[in-house]
Amino acid sequence: MAPDRNESINSYITDMLALEDHIEKAIKGQLEDLKDYPEVVAELGEIHRKVEHHISDLRQLSERRGAGGVKETVKRAGSAALGAAAGLIDLVRTEGLPKNLRDDYTALSLANIGYVMLHTTGLALDDREVAELAQQGFIDYAGAVSRLTGLIPAAVVGFLQQEGLPARQDVVPQVKRTIEGVWESQRSNTSRTGEPVVAREL
Numbered sequence: 001m002a003p004d005r006n007e008s009i010n011s012y013i014t015d016m017l018a019l020e021d022h023i024e025k026a027i028k029g030q031l032e033d034l035k036d037y038p039e040v041v042a043e044l045g046e047i048h049r050k051v052e053h054h055i056s057d058l059r060q061l062s063e064r065r066g067a068g069g070v071k072e073t074v075k076r077a078g079s080a081a082l083g084a085a086a087g088l089i090d091l092v093r094t095e096g097l098p099k100n101l102r103d104d105y106t107a108l109s110l111a112n113i114g115y116v117m118l119h120t121t122g123l124a125l126d127d128r129e130v131a132e133l134a135q136q137g138f139i140d141y142a143g144a145v146s147r148l149t150g151l152i153p154a155a156v157v158g159f160l161q162q163e164g165l166p167a168r169q170d171v172v173p174q175v176k177r178t179i180e181g182v183w184e185s186q187r188s189n190t191s192r193t194g195e196p197v198v199a200r201e202l
Helices: 004-031 039-064 070-074 080-089 097-124 130-160 171-193 196-200
Strands: none
Touching: 004 039, 004 130, 039 097, 039 130, 080 171, 097 171, 130 171
């Protein structure tokens, strides 16, 4: 028997709601732990505000659709996405700033692709409201992931210096240029061929 259309959409919505709830708790903890890094805290604060907005929107959408609340969703078993995000909450903060940012990057990337899936589901099953909400979530996290990428090189160098290693600060701009060059080359390849590089390699 084929699954019900609304049930299929609702499963994606409640997964995203639970994932966002995990991310909110993790980032809230970091805002308290990383006060010595004002630039990082400023960025995480902006991300945290967006996460709270996402949770509010998803919860309202979930309630309108009768999809269930976040408390019930978090209890559901068998979701790899929830397991990955839950690990962030118990993250040992002695790992240092670079690894904290790395794990943030991982969590936001997970949410990002989750919104791509929800957006696709909404469009494929003719639910414009869901598709538009998911598109905004994807836009928000795409920007956040990009900005975190820009913060990580300096965080790595700073941490190495704190460890007493002779880390060169002047490599940070070089790394940023490399990152930008890689992404630009991927965009150029895509625009020339009309399809993603990954698709052509499959």
